[in-house]
Amino acid sequence: MTTHLPDQDKPGYDLTGSTATSVSDGFTMVAVGDLIVSRPLTKGRHPGLGPVVKILREGDATLGNLETSIFDIRSFKGNPQAEFGGAYHASLPSLGPDLKEMGFDILSFANNHALDWGVEGMRETCRVLDENDIVHAGSGENLAQAAAARFLETSRGRVGLVSCATTFTPQSRAAHPAAEAPGRPGINALRLTRQIVVSPEMLENLRRVRNALPGFKLSNESTDQVILAETTYKVGRKPGFSFIPNSTDVADILRNIRRGKQYSDFCVIANHGHEPGNWSQEPANYEQAFARSAIDAGADVYVAHGPHQLRGIEIYKNRPIFYSLGNFIIDDLRTPMGADMFDAYGKDPRIHTDAEVTAAEMTQGYETNPGFSDPVFYESVITISRFDGNKLAQLRLLPVELGHSKRLAQRGVPSLASPPKAESILSRLQRLSKPFGTDFAIENGVGLIRL
Incomplete structure (x- = not known):
């Protein structure tokens, strides 16, 4: 039998592993910030969540950063780790179908909380996401699996996701096999060497x-x-922090972006990092060069998570770079909780409750983390990137607020921001984006970039 291949002289025929973008006109990528969530939300009493969910569902691909573990503590075989990402995040198994119900179909899962509950917690979380047909990237049984792109099929094109993290616990970094030693389960880490700049x-x-x-x-x-x-x-000229990315890690991530794009029509890179600290509204000094290199390698969108507040936006080669999308959900009714966290905040599990430890963490923070007492950590945006002609045609920014003034049991669930709050959020984002040469209009409480 003879196999007939397409005419190789015709325009568009390619056997070279092209990284060209190839989605249908009108393709929309919805991206939001960190999902710190402990329970299903769509069936609960959360006024204002409905319109937000409607927006999430309208995207061809909707991305968030999952910053929790999903398991049933009654049957869970793991335990809270001695190294944890600042808090033990745990969620009920019913969160899996609820995330799907919200509209999330693609999640990054390389971050400092992915192994709060050990390899068992990571595996159980991935199992729940798989059961609910939610594509996830950034963790795996070895570095090759954690670093690989994962793919979402949509009616307007195939979407690839590569996920990495610069902020992570040392024991959570995945590794390749070496000789007789097996690979190590964990996350796809981008190691940074920190230097302190002084006079x-x-x-x-x-x-x-x-x-x-x-x-x-x-x-x-x-x-x-x-x-x-x-x-x-x-x-240096000004005291501060300087970061040097590990060249091997960078090369591996860029290769996986290139490979991810070669096997898809559209590629996203998600990077989770708190550097230089949650106090900073500016990205770490390494990140602009890394983000641009990711776009050069084939990424269509660069999304950063981690510092829990908004940072600026850059448009590079008609591709959006989001230096931080802040918190999207911070519904952190954290239970169960490891004993180490009680110790970290001077609490006694025989006297104090999990909620009282959470309240202490929210207000006092730790090290360079200022806690979450400032309303800025409860303000974010939903980003909607529309592509026509395989280029960014329009970027819409819809401000959301997470109920900073509400009591713990109702706080942290997104709703569309009121007009005064929307103006405040977008004005701040305008100011943070100007150093990157980005300006956008504010029309009826929505940020708008037309290209």
Whole structure:
């Protein structure tokens, strides 16, 4: 039998692994922020959620970042880990079908909470998502699985998703097999080396401290840096933090983006990172170059999650880069909770409740996390990117608020923002986007970019 291939001279015929975008006109990508959610919401009493769900369902592909584990504590075989991502997030199994009901069909799952409950929690979460036909990427039984693109079939084209994280617990990083050693389950990590930038005077003081410590031996050290207590300090114009991404991790992620695009019509890269800290409305200094490299490799949308508040938007080569979409759901009725978290906030499980620990975390935070007392952590946007001619034609930004002033049991569920709040959210996002050369109109409480 003879196999007849299409005419290779005709335009559009390709056997070279093209990374061209190929979706039907009108394709819409809906992307939102972190999903910190512990229970199903669509059947509950949440005024304002209905119109939000309607918007989510209208996208050809709707993406969020799942920042919880899904399991039934009554039959769960795992346990809370000694290393956890700042809180133990746990959700009921009924969350799986509820996320599908909300309209989510594609989720990133590489983040600092993916292994709060160990490998067992990660596996159980992935099982629930698979049962509900929700495509997810970023975790797996080894690094190859965690790093690979996963695919969603839509009527306007096939969508690939690659998910990675720069903020993660050390034990959660997936690894390849090596010789007889098997691979390690976990997430697709992008390792960063953090350096602290100081003035010349500060550096000299640090050098004196370092030189006075026992066990120090003078080496051929650069004059513009000091290594003290395993931290590198270097001279710069303004004190702050500088991050250097691991070149091997970057190359692997870009290759997986390229591969994901070669096997799909449209590709998304999701990156979860808190750097330089949740206090910052600006992305870490490595991220713009990394995001642009991802677009160059074939990604059509770059979505960052992690710092729990909005950061700016950039349009690069007719592709949107969202440097943080903040929180979309922070319905964190956190139970069960590991004993370590009671200790972290000075609580006693024989006296205090899980809710009182959650309240302490929300208000006082930890290290560089300011907690969630500021209303800014309860304000976000739904982004709707429409593509025509395989390029971004329009970007709409719909402001949402999560009920900062409500009591714990009702707080954290999104509703469309009131007109004054919508104006405030979009004005802030305008200001944060201007350094990236992005400006957008505000029309009837909606941010709008037309290309």
